[in-house]
Amino acid sequence: MRSEPLATPDWLFQILGVERPNEDGSVELHGSPFVMQRGLLRAARFAGAQSAQGQTAEAFGFKWERRDTFESPASRARMREWLVERYGDVARASWWRDYADPPLVLDAGCGAALSALELLGTIVPTIRYVGVDISSAVDVAAARFAEHELPGAFLQADITEPPFASGSIDVIFSEGVLHHTDSTETALKRLADLLRPGGRFLFYVYRRKGPIREFTDDYVRERIGELDPGDAWEAIMPITRLGQALGELDAEVDVEERIELLGIPAGRINVQRLFYWHVLKAFYRPDLTLEEMNHINYDWFAPANAHRQSPDEVRRWCEEAGLQVERERVEPAGITIVARKREERPL
Numbered sequence: 640m641r642s643e644p645l646a647t648p649d650w651l652f653q654i655l656g657v658e659r660p661n662e663d664g665s666v667e668l669h670g671s672p673f674v675m676q677r678g679l680l681r682a683a684r685f686a687g688a689q690s691a692q693g694q695t696a697e698a699f700g701f702k703w704e705r706r707d708t709f710e711s712p713a714s715r716a717r718m719r720e721w722l723v724e725r726y727g728d729v730a731r732a733s734w735w736r737d738y739a740d741p742p743l744v745l746d747a748g749c750g751a752a753l754s755a756l757e758l759l760g761t762i763v764p765t766i767r768y769v770g771v772d773i774s775s776a777v778d779v780a781a782a783r784f785a786e787h788e789l790p791g792a793f794l795q796a797d798i799t800e801p802p803f804a805s806g807s808i809d810v811i812f813s814e815g816v817l818h819h820t821d822s823t824e825t826a827l828k829r830l831a832d833l834l835r836p837g838g839r840f841l842f843y844v845y846r847r848k849g850p851i852r853e854f855t856d857d858y859v860r861e862r863i864g865e866l867d868p869g870d871a872w873e874a875i876m877p878i879t880r881l882g883q884a885l886g887e888l889d890a891e892v893d894v895e896e897r898i899e900l901l902g903i904p905a906g907r908i909n910v911q912r913l914f915y916w917h918v919l920k921a922f923y924r925p926d927l928t929l930e931e932m933n934h935i936n937y938d939w940f941a942p943a944n945a946h947r948q949s950p951d952e953v954r955r956w957c958e959e960a961g962l963q964v965e966r967e968r969v970e971p972a973g974i975t976i977v978a979r980k981r982e983e984r985p986l
Contacts, residue, residue: 646678650767651792654743655802668802673794679781681795682802685773691943692797694864695819696774698941701868703751703776708934713926719757722814725968725975726841730761734979737837742809746770747798747830748816752780755812756787763789766810773797799826801833808833813842815938815973818946824956831960834980840962843975847947848916849902855919859940871941872933878940879933882921885911916971950974 652659657666660675665683667673672683685693702708709715723729735742746755749770756763763784768791770780777795784791796802798813799820811830820826823844831840847853859878863871890910897905903917911923922935939945950969953976957964962978969975 647680648790648792651769651794654767654807669804671800671802673796673802677778679777679793679795682797682800685797692773692821695942695944698868698871698937698943699750699772699819700774700776701872702934702937702941703774703779705930705934706751706779708930709751709753711928711931714931715753715757717924717927718753722754722758725843725970726758726977727966729758729841734839735762738809741766743767743807744769744810744812745801745803745808745830745833747801747811747813748772748819749780749793750774750776750816752783752791754814756783756789758814759812760789763791768792769794771796771798771801799829801830803833805832806835809835809838811838811840811842813840815843815845817842818844818948819942819944821944823946823948824952827956828960831957831962831980836980836982838980839965840976840978840980843973844953845945845947846969846971846973847949848971851901851918852916852920853947856940856945859919860943860945863940864943868941872937875936875940876929876933878919878921879929879936882911882915882923882936883929883932885914885921886923886925948974 647659649659655668657668660666662675665672665674666680673680674683685696744759744766746752746768749755749772752770755768755770759766770777770791770793772780772795777793781791781793794802798816811834813830817823817826827842834840863874866874888910891907892910892913893907894903894905897903901917915921915923920936920939922932924932953974954964957976957978961981963981964976964978966977967975
């Protein structure tokens with residue numbers, strides 16, 4: 640299998656309206672300078688490392704380079720199952736017929752393209768896929784596409800400053816990314832502007848949780864925020880071991896009545912899940928390794944930007960962005976949306 644990223648396809652430069660630059664050459668895209676480095680166009684300016692956005696990019700670059708923590712068959716199967724459960728079987732959705740052949744699909748905050756390959760994998764050869772990420776994870780994504788001999792184009796850029804024209808994208812996919820920007824609302828509305836009328840926006844954002852979980856999440860995030868990524872990874876590991884111990888305990892408790900003050904519902908619940916949902920994120924799944932579980936916990940705690948929102952906020956933002964929600968799934972962890980951009984009305 641190939642291990643080098645595929646060359647950026649010509650169609651991306653046609654969409655961007657520029658000539659392909661040579662290595663280390665520069666172009667201007669919608670007023671922002673980009674440089675061609677290691678075969679990919681990259682924004683010449685990013686937020687400083689000390690900013691919340693800069694720290695978030697560094698944390699995720701580190702995470703996605705640890706490929707052994709998310710590429711096992713069990714880890715990929717877990718992701719595929721969770722994605723289809725929330726978005727539906729997108730690869731077989733009838734609404735793909737609404738778009739020109741091939742449709743232009745933007746993966747906004749692609750990371751290592753784990754989610755895209757698991758949810759869209761079977762149709763990637765039939766679409767024009769563009770993966771954009773602010774971090775070095777974009778190189779991992781490009782390499783993984785190349786290894787699977789799949790077509791795709793990649794850009795290293797801030798998704799809140801995307802180098803695309805308004806109304807130029809058919810489908811936007813942003814799995815667990817918008818809340819990692821400086822403003823979830825701003826990112827959602829900026830990306831929605833890129834959609835053609837009738838285009839679709841598929842995204843997932845964190846949901847606000849109970850008071851103990853919110854407090855401990857922020858406390859841990861603040862404590863590890865100034866650590867370098869490797870030290871943060873190790874600092875989170877004891878939390879992961881605790882989650883594993885609770886999971887292996889395999890015990891249940893009966894919460895006899897709802898604890899309104901803490902947002903804890905009544906009912907019988909596994910002790911690990913009670914702790915996970917209402918005290919501290921300490922993920923456990925028996926078919927994953929300790930490192931794979933730590934990857935999931937690190938994903939939650941490491942980034943400085945990790946906003947949580949309510950379903951009502953997300954619905955309002957969609958309405959204001961001209962998006963009609965077609966599918967909504969609200970869970971304790973987050974909010975999944977499939978929305979269609981409203982057709983432009985004649986004046």
